[in-house]
Amino acid sequence: MSDPRGAVVAKRLAGIRRVIAFSSAKGGVGKTMCTVVSALALAGGGQRVGILDLDMQGASAHLFLGIRPRLPEEKEGILPLPVTDGVSLMSVAPFTGERGLPLRGAEISDAILELLAVTIWGPAGLLLIDMPPGMGEEILDLARLVPRLETLVVSTPSAVSVSVVERLLSVLKELRVTVPAVIANMVQDNAGGVKDLARRAGVGRVFEVPQDPSIETALGNPGALVSSPAGKALREAMLSLGYF
């Protein structure tokens, strides 16, 4: 018996120029903020961007974007929720709303595969994936199913974050996943050990995103998110990485 869904993942992503996951082994470092604000900045520059929130147990991209989850429309598959000009979103939230989704490993993989197999992104130029913390099913499945996956790794300057994220970078290397840059998020004075971390891992670029209290008040307001200090830093990073 075989699972047919893997056979169409490449076809579903065929209209997408680049698939970029925002990952960290540590929770609370701002992966969702970086994903969503980067997507909004890219869309502001004329790109069509899909956001795939793969955090099954803590989906929150819709909260940043200020959209109310609702069941998706169908058209030879399911359509991501339109957010704002050029941005669309898929996650578990359209199906579960604000209810908790307690899943074990194999079922997480099943849900990921289902979303990849039935979501019709259309001609989205870029797909940005908000990853949950860790190095479990989500990154292992993506590395297997999406060979051209690239990952921006997010860490705060905290020594704890740097230590845990270094383990993820090591695993990404073994998985042969491209890491174009490390994002040092919530930087106050300096990026701390993040630059050394990137150097040790052989990642050539580090982008600093400032600690930004305005993000909390900008939740649900795409315009305010993009124009925040963190938004401006992420826009510069996306520009520098050639995603525009």
Next chain:
Amino acid sequence: MHEWALADAVVEAAVAALGSRDPSCLRGVNVLIGELQAIDREIFSFALETILSEKPYSPGIFHLETEKASFRCEACSREWDLEESLGITGEQREAIHFLPESAHAFIRCPACGSPDYRLQKGRGVRILSLEVDDREGCA
């Protein structure tokens, strides 16, 4: 309808499994449909045949079989089926149709109320087997 995306996956997977063998070698594709996903069988069949008609394969090769859904509680070991999963609204059924794992947001063990259970069978679409001609060049 999202049945089309799943039908597309079945056709692509069957064609990939056949590999370089002549399309006429493929005599049948046995497909299991999980009860939980509540696929519309008529739309799914129509989608399979329509997608297949664009390829050099014989029509009428898909054989569909439904597998009943069953759950097993990790907390109290109770096993149950979909009929016993009471109180699910139409919108929740629709959510499960799109993403069967959504069931974990809505269904609880009917014996102890735990959210910690496994879907044992009857989730979604699977290819059970391919029937391939046994003539030379097909095996």
